[in-house]
Amino acid sequence: MPYEVQGVVARAKGEPVTVETVLVPDPGPGEAVVSVQACGVCHTDLHYREGGINDEFPFLLGHEAAGVVERVGAGVTDLEPGDYVVLNWRAVCGSCRACRRGKPWYCFSTFNASRPMTLSDGTKLSPALGIGAFLEKTLVHSGQCTKVAPAAEPAVAGLLGCGVMAGLGAALNTGAVGRGDSVAVIGCGGVGNAAIAGAKLAGATTIVAIDTDDRKLTWAQEFGATHLLNSKGLAEAEVVETIREATGSFGADVVIDAVGRPETWRQAFYGRDLAGTVVLVGVPTPEMRLDDLPLIDFFSRGGSLKSSWYGDCLPSRDFPMLVDLYLQGRLPLDKFVTERIGVNDVEAAFGRMHRGEVLRSVVTF
Structure with a gap:
């Protein structure tokens, strides 16, 4: 049975985002459903809303996220329910020419979930950077889930998913x-x-x-x-x-x-x-x-x-290391969190971000 949750959607270029009912399907082979605990508001989300990435509206926004794995699909062996993860948009394939050369951070054939998330009327959504995480649960490829130390607060750890890592x-x-x-x-x-x-x-x-x-x-x-x-x-x-x-x-x-x-x-x-x-x-x-x-x-x-x-990062290598450095007090990731907001506040957060008033607004669930 699909999950029915509320998510932030950009329906048309330049229009304010709306919070709408989103249907998240059960995970298919190689996929995972993640319960999102926090997701940062990134400039890339605003670029999607403004049509600066592509015109595949409607978009399901949000991608700088951390949360807990809820379910995994067939064939997933390196994740299980309860794992605490940061989501990434570079799930490396392991077999393209970059990966074969030992440079997987340049992977030219990264993975996303194949099953679509939809609006309640069946309209398919385009998830931002293959994630879409301004909602309580999201469907991703299992390779987009990077396990990190659970002691790191989700609002802090999730920022490694994009801008801070870059x-x-x-x-x-x-x-x-x-x-x-x-x-x-x-x-x-x-x-x-x-x-x-x-x-x-x-x-x-x-x-x-x-x-x-x-x-x-x-x-x-x-x-x-x-x-x-x-x-x-x-x-x-x-x-x-x-x-x-x-x-x-x-x-x-x-x-x-x-x-x-x-x-x-x-x-x-x-x-x-x-x-x-x-x-x-x-x-x-x-x-x-x-x-x-x-x-x-x-x-x-x-x-x-x-x-x-993406900071030439390899999420499996870099995310756990950087979270550990944060927990040791050597990397002040928490200083990037300017405010914690609700899912209904994303449009206003775009304005504050555009005016340079915040480093990061973070949606918490």
């Missing part, structure tokens, strides 16, 4: 920040501040935080930034010079662009040291272009220019 991974995995490195982070929302937290965890000694909002810079300092720059109204050269001043005139070893605009990417490119690394984790829109960078600058500056997908 930022931490941009520093720890993609940027490979090491002890004594200098780092600059452009854009200090949830992803950028997670990158700052990751850089501090890795042992970076200089961390320059750059944003146009003093409130976000205050958060950045709490996560470990050693230098703050409000770049509002500043020319590109002024931002680059500030990074150089903070790093002994050389530029940063790693610069992380958590905004994803041509102007911020240029600041990152020129703000790094020779042979330094640029990590793009902010997501550009399709029309954005880089047309004015001399090719000789790519050659003469050397180093690495990288994009970070």
